[in-house]
Amino acid sequence: MCARVLMVASSDSMPNINSALCQIATEKLTNTHLITLQTVTTALRDEQFRYYTFSTLIFSLLFMLSRLFVDVQHLVEKMDSQEEAASSSLCLTAECFRAHRNACVQCTQNQSCLIDLGSIKLSFEILTRLLKISSGGSNDASDSLRCGIQFLGNVAVGNQLCKDDIWELGFPHVFRDLLELADEKAVSYTCMVIHTCLDKHKTEQLVKDTQQLRLSLKIIDLCRTLPDVDWTVFIVTKHFLKSSELIKKMYTEMTNEERLTLLELILAQLGVVEEENCVMLSIAQFLASCFTDHCSAVLTLSSESSDDQEAMVVIRLLDILCEMTSGCKEFMPLQNHSDLLRATVDLLKEVHLLGKTSKNVFTAAHDFSLTRPGGADSHPALSFKAHLSRLIGNLCHGHVVNQDKVRELDGIALILDNCSIDSNNPFISQWAVFAIRNILEHNLENQKLIQGLRRQGVADDSMLREMGFRVEERDGSLLLRPLKKDP
Known part of the structure; x- marks a missing residue:
């Protein structure tokens, strides 16, 4: 030496x-x-x-x-x-x-x-x-x-x-x-x-009082204001998301702008392929409750002058819930959330009615050439109705109770009425047919209901065929039949 x-x-x-x-x-x-x-x-x-x-x-x-x-x-x-x-x-x-x-x-x-x-x-x-x-x-x-x-x-x-x-x-x-x-x-x-x-014990300290919580909120704010600083994202995804208590406390104290930042991070994390998902089920259940409690805020977007951050939060919550319920086993208990399905069906009814009673972002459109900034395709509510149909379909997959609940809420005809092509909701027909398929699967009561419906805004037959069904008309009523397989 x-x-x-x-x-x-x-x-x-x-x-x-x-x-x-x-x-x-x-x-x-x-x-x-x-x-x-x-x-x-x-x-x-x-x-x-x-x-x-x-x-x-x-x-x-x-x-x-x-x-x-x-x-x-x-x-x-x-x-x-x-x-x-x-x-x-x-x-x-x-x-x-x-x-x-x-x-x-x-x-x-x-x-x-x-x-x-x-x-x-x-x-x-x-x-x-x-x-x-x-x-x-x-x-x-x-x-x-x-x-x-x-x-x-x-x-x-x-x-x-x-x-x-x-x-x-x-x-x-x-x-x-x-x-x-x-x-x-x-x-x-x-x-x-x-x-x-940071470790588990230190992360728990962050919820003890206002001073500690302010540090957490500052880090979330830095995720937005300094997007090139990766360490802020690591702190949130590797530590904060492992504490449901901290996430709940932070979310309650956040501004809507801060909530959007947190939700964007959660949504991005759901797309990361890892051995273990860092987003806890308890956080998913909390976000589902936030959606059911505040989802009506999105209705303000029917006004052209609206720039409501609370509505944006609802949209992002819906995106997250769609991803969580898309075959992720750890999040499938969301199917048993007492109010989530009801709130989603009710909200689809409201935005569908708004779109029919006046011309707004929830009104079906057929102009696919809108690519200019500020056009319909750049509106935050783009695909919102399609995603509502997607979430309903996810919640009904293999879940008889939810299938029955959609029928009781008059949701089947509602979803069928959203099978038409809509440039404000790309792929809405596909998601609607997907939802109908999950609602009907192994459910005779729902299948009978479909058979009794008259032709009013029914899905394009070709869409149903893609899902393994065909529509037949008999004596003014529609019958849903499985497609015969080729020998």
């Missing part, structure tokens, strides 16, 4: 790195000291050098960080200090954090040494003061903040003691202040630290 140190030091005309670091504690800070630190930072990039680093070098780095803490505190107390001296102190602080950061990369012994020496607590004390300086627009302070946060991230990786220490010192106030920074990189690094430290 000594030969290694001498080799690095020799290339930079520094025979003794430890000695040079110790001198910084008593000398006036200069560019020479910055060069010393840069030498150490570079050397610590080497895995072998990190592994064989003496604890004395780690101690020297921490001793220097302590000295710099005093300088940073002085800058906070006297904001009018000389700009050159302030810049020098902040550059040294950033470089010292870089050296700490590099020392921790995949090196448990250095992580343990730093936590034993109190480096995490000292780092938080410096960060809280740098936050005050960075608010004045100091680029050097921002650089120091970034490096300090990166150090916390590296020292936490794979070390539970460090994770717990960081969480205790940073949660929730320091983390929240860091997330409020205008510096996107600093925010991204902070999210990385939070993601690294």
Whole structure:
């Protein structure tokens, strides 16, 4: 190891790195000291050098960080200090954090040494003061903040003691202040630290009071405002979605805009093929209840001037419920949700009636050339009626109770009346026929009802044929027959 140190030091005309670091504690800070630190930072990039680093070098780095803490505190107390001296102190602080950061990369012994020496607590004390300086627009302070946060991230990786220490010192106030920074990189690094430290127990802490919950809501907001920061999405999908209590509490406190962000993340997660779905059944049941309680809000979209975020939430909830009930075994208990099917059928009745009584987005159209911005195909309610039919079909698949309930709610004729082509609802005919097929399957009462219906808005026979049925007319009534298979 000594030969290694001498080799690095020799290339930079520094025979003794430890000695040079110790001198910084008593000398006036200069560019020479910055060069010393840069030498150490570079050397610590080497895995072998990190592994064989003496604890004395780690101690020297921490001793220097302590000295710099005093300088940073002085800058906070006297904001009018000389700009050159302030810049020098902040550059040294950033470089010292870089050296700490590099020392921790995949090196448990250095992580343990730093936590034993109190480096995490000292780092938080410096960060809280740098936050005050960075608010004045100091680029050097921002650089120091970034490096300090990166150090916390590296020292936490794979070390539970460090994770717990960081969480205790940073949660929730320091983390929240860091997330409020205008510096996107600093925010991204902070999210990385939070993601690294979070576990089941810490996630449960987020629902304890308003201050903790505000941190969760801020992360959701960052998913929307900083879409390029992947760490926010990881926090939500890998931690938040594993706590139904947290999701319920957050959803209750959110604005509709924040709800839309959360629902978009959930919808995207449903499309990820993983061994285990991270969205819990209890969350799915909660979202189903939110849909049944507020689904009538979508009716406001019948007004051309409407821009109702609550209606948008209903639309996204419907999209999620359609995906959840499309053959996902873990979510099929949604078929037993007491009010979900009734609310869906009732809502289809209401939007269908609205579309017939006046011209609005729920009115069937036959113009498929609308591609201009703001056209019918860009309206948020596009395919809404089709998705209602899809959800009804999903809820009735292999479920006799729900099949009967649709009949009792006069939903069969309603769905048949939505089998016509509609450019505002692409594939509505297919989803309607799909729903009818699931409603009729092994259900004689429903099949008899179909046979007694007169031709009023009935589905195109070719559509039914695709599902294995044919329609025959006899004495003014329609009969639904299975197609004969070719011999």
